[in-house]
Amino acid sequence: MTFVGLIWMFLDILFFVAYLVAVFYILFDLFADHTLNGWWKALWVICLIFVPLITALVYVIARGRGMAERAQRRRGVVPEDDSYRPRPSANPASDIARAQELLDEGAISQGEFEAIKNKALTGRY
Known part of the structure; x- marks a missing residue:
């Protein structure tokens, strides 16, 4: 195997692993979303199996904002407002x-x- 072939093999492995991470993240988000009913979840999974790359792109584009909000809730990210910051005493x-x-x-x-x-x-x- 040549050096260039070795580099291509590592790039193939890198892209495949990145793809798997994206698919599992989408599946995790899909089943963590309580607003979708079971039929929609099944449809997303079937499309993800048969047309994986296009389905992953469509899912991220169509549901990306919801993915981010659900991830923030799972991590417990503090909201954007300043209500949690300490304030001077009233007295x-x-x-x-x-x-x-x-x-x-x-x-x-x-x-x-x-x-x-x-x-x-x-x-x-």
């Missing part, structure tokens, strides 16, 4: 006063007091 004076009491009692350290005070004023630690 920083009472939070700082409570932290001062805890510091005086010895329940927290000076560093913890500074962190609580900083969070009450800015929303960041």
Whole structure:
């Protein structure tokens, strides 16, 4: 086998493995989608068996956005809004006063007091 033949063999293997990964990802997404009924899933699988490349391309084009949304939900990706970010306290004076009491009692350290005070004023630690 020549060097060029060896390179072509590795490229063939690479493309075949990439194709298999895409097909299994499509199958996984297809069966994880609860909005499709069984007949549509069966039709996609049959088309994927008999016309695999075209079916895979059509599936990714037609259902790509839904694939991305389902993948994000499975991974637990944080939504785009900022509702999860820490905010400054609604009443920083009472939070700082409570932290001062805890510091005086010895329940927290000076560093913890500074962190609580900083969070009450800015929303960041």
